[in-house]
Amino acid sequence: MPKMIFVNLPITDLDRSISFYEAVGGRREPKFSNDRAAMIVLSDTISVMLLTHDFYSTFTRKPIADAHRTSQVLLALSADSVADVDATIDKASSAGGKVDPGPKQEMGDLMYGRSFEDPDGHHWEIMWMDPQAAEQGASAFEQA
Known part of the structure; x- marks a missing residue:
């Protein structure tokens, strides 16, 4: 089985982010989506996990970077x-x-x-x- 990658991204507005990633060709996977996160499938081996800031914070103690200001x-x-x-x-x-x-x-x-x-x-x-x-x-x- 090929390795898969799940890119976890902190987001501020879940519905807006889902709409954006669907517009660029992703498909939301309902089995791994709820009111705090959504899985967007880009290919058989690449998915993006959109995580609200409060949910993302449960995985790390580090502050969430503002991607508008820092890379x-x-x-x-x-x-x-x-x-x-x-x-x-x-x-x-x-x-x-x-x-x-x-x-x-x-x-x-x-x-x-x-x-x-x-x-x-x-x-x-x-x-x-x-x-x-x-x-x-x-x-x-x-x-x-």
């Missing part, structure tokens, strides 16, 4: 094409996300990426990479 993590997802990158960014924009908070990654025919922030300021990157460049690894980018 705690950059989350990156792959896309199947340049068009898919742009389509995801357009969906995020239409759903109220902040578009391109980081620089676009434009490396000719090798790689393309853009980013968005969700309503709570969590930074997501959507990246496409040419499959042959991915096979070559870092050396493909050194030659570019």
